[in-house]
Amino acid sequence: MAKASREPKISAEEATARLRHAGLRPTRQRVELAGLLFQDGDRHVTAESLHDEVSGAGVKVSLATVYNTLHQFTEAGLLRQVIVDAARSYFDTNTGDHQHFFLEKEGLLIDIPGETIAVAGVPAPPPGLSVDRVDVVVRVRRN
Amino acid sequence: MAKASREPKISAEEATARLRHAGLRPTRQRVELAGLLFQDGDRHVTAESLHDEVSGAGVKVSLATVYNTLHQFTEAGLLRQVIVDAARSYFDTNTGDHQHFFLEKEGLLIDIPGETIAVAGVPAPPPGLSVDRVDVVVRVRRN
DNA sequence: ATAGCTGCAAATGCTTTGCAAGGCC
DNA sequence: GGCCTTGCAAAGCATTTGCAGCTAT
Numbered sequence: 001m002a003k004a005s006r007e008p009k010i011s012a013e014e015a016t017a018r019l020r021h022a023g024l025r026p027t028r029q030r031v032e033l034a035g036l037l038f039q040d041g042d043r044h045v046t047a048e049s050l051h052d053e054v055s056g057a058g059v060k061v062s063l064a065t066v067y068n069t070l071h072q073f074t075e076a077g078l079l080r081q082v083i084v085d086a087a088r089s090y091f092d093t094n095t096g097d098h099q100h101f102f103l104e105k106e107g108l109l110i111d112i113p114g115e116t117i118a119v120a121g122v123p124a125p126p127p128g129l130s131v132d133r134v135d136v137v138v139r140v141r142r143n
Numbered sequence: 144m145a146k147a148s149r150e151p152k153i154s155a156e157e158a159t160a161r162l163r164h165a166g167l168r169p170t171r172q173r174v175e176l177a178g179l180l181f182q183d184g185d186r187h188v189t190a191e192s193l194h195d196e197v198s199g200a201g202v203k204v205s206l207a208t209v210y211n212t213l214h215q216f217t218e219a220g221l222l223r224q225v226i227v228d229a230a231r232s233y234f235d236t237n238t239g240d241h242q243h244f245f246l247e248k249e250g251l252l253i254d255i256p257g258e259t260i261a262v263a264g265v266p267a268p269p270p271g272l273s274v275d276r277v278d279v280v281v282r283v284r285r286n
Numbered sequence: 287a288t289a290g291c292t293g294c295a296a297a298t299g300c301t302t303t304g305c306a307a308g309g310c311c
Numbered sequence: 312g313g314c315c316t317t318g319c320a321a322a323g324c325a326t327t328t329g330c331a332g333c334t335a336t
Contacts, residue, residue, distance in 0.1 A: 025310065027316060047301080062318045067301060086224075086232050086326095088300065101268055110269065118263045122281055123255060125244055129283040136279050138265055140272040168335060170291060190326080205293045210326060229301095231325065291334070298327070308317075 010039050022076035029061045033069050037079070043093040044082070044109040045070075050091075082109060084137050099136040112138065153182050165219035172204045176212050180222070186236040187225065187252040188213075193234075225252060227280050242279040255281065 015034035016026040024030060036053060037043055045053075051066045070091050073079040082090040084102045090109055097114035119134055158177035159169040167173060179196060180186060188196075194209045213234050216222040225233040227245045233252055235243075240257035262277055 025315065027309070029317070060318095064302080064319075065317055068317085081229075083229050084226060086226050086229070089229050101272070103272065112266060116264050116266055119279060120261045120263065121259050123259055125281070125283045126253065128286055129244070129246065130286055132282040132284050134279065134281050136262060136277065138268070138277050139275040140268045141275050143271055143273055168290065170334070172292070203293095207294075207327080208292055211292085288336090289334105290336100292332085294330095296327105296329085298325105300324090300326105302321105302323070304319105304321085306318095308315105310315080311313095 010035050014038075018078070022073075022078055024072060024076055029065050030069055030072075032057075032059050032061065033066065034073075034078075037073070037093050041094055042111055044090050045093075046088050046090055046107075048088070083135075084109065099138070101138045101140050103140055103142070105141065112136075153178050157181075161221070165216075165221055167215060167219055172208050173212055173215075175200075175202050175204065176209065177216075177221075180216070180236050184237055185254055187233050188236075189231050189233055189250075191231070226278075227252065242281070244281045244283050246283055246285070248284065255279075 012031050012035065015031045015038065018038065019026040019030055019034055032054060033050065036050070036057070037045070047063065047067045047070055050070070051061065051063045054061050054066070070079065074081055074091065077095060079091045079093060080095045082092050082100060084090065084100065085104065085107065088107070092109070092111075094111055099112040099114070099117050101110040101112060102108070103110075117136055119136060122131070122134060125131055155174050155178065158174045158181065161181065162169040162173055162177055175197060176193065179193070179200070180188070190206065190210045190213055193213070194204065194206045197204050197209070213222065217224055217234065220238060222234045222236060223238045225235050225243060227233065227243065228247065228250065231250070235252070235254075237254055242255040242257070242260050244253040244255060245251070246253075260279055262279060265274070265277060268274055
């Protein structure tokens with residue numbers, strides 16, 4: 001059930017550089033997690049899935065640290081949080097403008113490039129409010 | 144802090160009829176909750192807010208029953224669940240096609256009529272999947 | 287009568303936090 | 312050395328569930 005066809009994780013040096021850039025101290029755990037997360041531009045993880053993955057790779061990182069790290073990465077702009085499921089939080093390594101397909105049954109997220117979808121007719125928000133972001137979630141199910 | 148300008152709740156008879164229609168037994172608690180929920184077509188509640196409201200009205204209903212009732216109403220098609228916040232579930236009395244503004248800071252949901260927003264360019268979902276629904280959440284903040 | 291509901295309290299599942307020990311600069 | 316980070320375990324929340332007692336039909 002492990003992901004067989006993923007590019008090898010990025011080097012510790014790359015991960016370290018990336019962390020320093022974001023103003024985060026490159027600890028062993030962060031470097032390890034960054035290595036797994038940023039190997040390509042399209043990953044969706046939950047704290048648990050990432051913890052399983054890093055644990056499966058033989059690295060010891062506590063679940064609490066995974067949670068903390070995901071939030072730190074998010075604050076640093078390295079990740080984006082995606083809210084589609086009441087039960088758990090997803091984190092997306094793609095921080096750019098894009099939307100998602102979501103397969104609720106399996107907890108699967110699939111990116112939709114930002115230019116693909118056009119949302120027209122968004123009304124002006126009520127007085128005193130301004131638009132922060134427009135999220136589109138295309139909920140899908142298996143046929 | 145109570146909502147001062149809300150229409151009086153619908154009569155117990157109306158609520159009862161509505162419940163029977165949905166195939167739900169009109170118990171005291173359900174009639175009471177339905178009366179509060181369906182007084183107009185645009186309410187967004189959480190289990191806790193509804194529990195506070197019904198309790199504040201001097202009616203005794205346990206929080207567990209509020210949760211159960213919200214889910215039963217949702218299954219019966221009387222409510223729709225809205226997922227915009229990782230921390231809590233919202234239920235919307237408007238079950239028709241429409242979208243939402245969401246003020247995260249205050250947990251406030253505001254309806255956007257279905258015809259207002261047009262989402263174009265939704266790509267065909269990956270093979271084996273079909274679109275269930277397209278949710279648009281316009282996240283706003285106070286100026 | 288009886289199948290279905292309710293309420294309480296306990297349990298659950300995800301997430302956060304306090305704090306001592308350890309690691310990076 | 313000093314400050315930041317980690318890890319564990321405990322705490323926290325929203326939500327769900329088991330089950331005895333109650334209620335609508």
